[in-house]
Amino acid sequence: MNMRFEGRSVLVTGAAGGIGLAAAEGFAREGAWVMLADRDGDRVHAAATQIRSWGGQASAVTVDISNYDSVAAMVDATVAETGALHIAFNNAGIPATMSGDFENLDLDEWHRLISTNLSGAFYCMRAEVPALKASGGTAIVNTASIQALVASPGMPGYIASKHGVAGLTKAAALDLIPFGIRVNAVCPGFIETPMLAPLVADPGTRAFIEGKAPIGRLGAAAEVADAVLYLASDSASYVVGALFSVDGGVAVL
Numbered sequence: 001m002n003m004r005f006e007g008r009s010v011l012v013t014g015a016a017g018g019i020g021l022a023a024a025e026g027f028a029r030e031g032a033w034v035m036l037a038d039r040d041g042d043r044v045h046a047a048a049t050q051i052r053s054w055g056g057q058a059s060a061v062t063v064d065i066s067n068y069d070s071v072a073a074m075v076d077a078t079v080a081e082t083g084a085l086h087i088a089f090n091n092a093g094i095p096a097t098m099s100g101d102f103e104n105l106d107l108d109e110w111h112r113l114i115s116t117n118l119s120g121a122f123y124c125m126r127a128e129v130p131a132l133k134a135s136g137g138t139a140i141v142n143t144a145s146i147q148a149l150v151a152s153p154g155m156p157g158y159i160a161s162k163h164g165v166a167g168l169t170k171a172a173a174l175d176l177i178p179f180g181i182r183v184n185a186v187c188p189g190f191i192e193t194p195m196l197a198p199l200v201a202d203p204g205t206r207a208f209i210e211g212k213a214p215i216g217r218l219g220a221a222a223e224v225a226d227a228v229l230y231l232a233s234d235s236a237s238y239v240v241g242a243l244f245s246v247d248g249g250v251a252v253l
């Protein structure tokens with residue numbers, strides 16, 4: 001087993017399930033100590049317990065990334081456990097819950113998407129940077145989306161929030177590379193996680209979504225996690241400010 005993250009302290013948000021949990025498991029398998037963070041306290045503590053059950057090093061904290069004080073407490077809790085923060089995977093996010101054209105777009109939905117997906121990513125990076133600098137930290141990976149690269153009709157809030165994450169990733173990459181901290185984003189396509197589950201439960205919708213990907217199937221959370229681990233590892237030492245698609249070719253179309 002490759003142990004790329006031995007001795008590294010890694011923070012993962014949105015780690016109760018889906019892509020975040022797959023990445024947290026991957027980091028732990030490769031030797032990292034991992035702090036799993038999520039707003040779903042029960043599930044994220046259970047996930048950390050599960051990782052410890054097979055010998056991984058993990059702890060958990062409940063966080064609401066749309067609240068700066070909560071995010072700062074998450075980073076403090078991470079540093080309190082190991083004295084360091086070397087790598088952060090800012091992955092927590094929410095989907096659009098309704099579609100609509102511009103004049104009918106629900107304003108609460110807009111604010112929810114921006115405050116979680118965009119401000120949440122900013123709050124995390126802002127709170128993490130001093131700890132990363134103090135620890136000789138090396139990498140931040142954000143979860144954007146193919147919706148950070150292209151757009152689809154009827155979901156302007158989600159698309160704006162994820163394009164914002166892409167811009168924030170590029171801005172942070174430039175500001176932090178002088179400190180040896182590489183910032184990149186992963187851009188997942190249609191990935192089979194709890195977020196997509198309600199959509200793909202219907203066989204017709206599932207076939208429709210599968211047909212949108214040139215590869216002809218949905219992705220697995222572990223396939224995105226592999227890319228995240230690469231971007232966070234020293235193997236990606238010359239990768240800075242990249243928007244890295246893991247989408248079965250969707251964004252190529």
Ligand SMILES: NC(=O)c1ccc[n+]([C@@H]2O[C@H](COP(=O)([O-])OP(=O)(O)OC[C@H]3O[C@@H](n4cnc5c(N)ncnc54)[C@H](O)[C@@H]3O)[C@@H](O)[C@H]2O)c1
Binds near residue numbers: 015146
């Ligand atoms: N599944 C896909 O097809 C897909 C595609 C593109 C991008 N993404 C992005 O991937 C990321 C992970 O999503 P996923 O597919 O694993 O779905 P998921 O719903 O399994 O995971 C998201 C996690 O984020 C947590 N979360 C949501 N709001 C939070 C908050 N305010 N504070 C703390 N935690 C919060 C949820 O509790 C959940 O555990 C998200 O940013 C999502 O937008 C997913």
